Amino acid sequence: MNRSIAAFEELIDRYADYLSGKGIQFNPQGFPMLQPQMYLDEWPELMVPYRDRKARFVHDPSHTVLCLFTSDARIYPRLERVLDDIPEYSRYMGAVGSDLTVTSDMDSEWQRAIMLLNQLHMAVLAVNGVKIVQNLRCGSPDTIACLGCVPPGVMCATSTLGCANTESELDLFFAEKLFTVRPSKLLLYGKRDPIMEHQADVAGVPCRVYPDAHTLYKRQPRV
Secondary structure, eight states: OOOSHHHHHHHHHHHHHHHHHTTOEEOTTSOEEOOGGGBOOSOOSEEEEGGGTTSTTOOOGGGEEEEOOSOHHHHHHHHHTHHHHHHHHTTSSEEEOOOOOOOTTSOHHHHHHHHHHHHHHHHHHHHTTOOEEEEOOOSSGGGGGGGGGSOTTOOEEEEOTTOOOOOOTTOOHHHHHHHHHOOSOEEEESSOOHHHHHHHHHTTOOEEEEOOHHHHHHHSOOO
């Protein structure tokens, strides 16, 4: 996938046109407005990246959620081939929204464009019958407003991979996301973050931690 701004804009337009044809409405910022019933509402037993979906530790696809908590280089092909991937996603319990990198040091408009692309990709899965889980990935605090399109009370997920643990209870960035979206359940992928988990508890959001694929591979018995 060409990673230029023009290529991203072309993909955003392609997704938006496709979703419009499926009857999806958009908020004033262009984010798709999805219905609560499109979201997964039962706890999965396992969460794994798309590329690891056929690993030996994936025993039951019907209780396994796929995610894209991986490098951007592995996410780009999934963005390009989303419609081709639908039959594979449909074999599994559901899918977490795309996790294309967005960070606070990026230009704010570029952050919003990436969040929009991630959200549109998830919407394409949703309109094709794949149960979805909202990814809480944001860049700077002002991009939390981009989550305003998410219906309250749906299942959400976030990854702690590649992130330092939250250092202080006074760091309320994650808590602000929780109070903006008000998830029904929260899936944490990767290592434990005690403060993040505590903030979820204070917000009244049930939370479960799912080990990352590297950890799951290490747990496999040698043959």
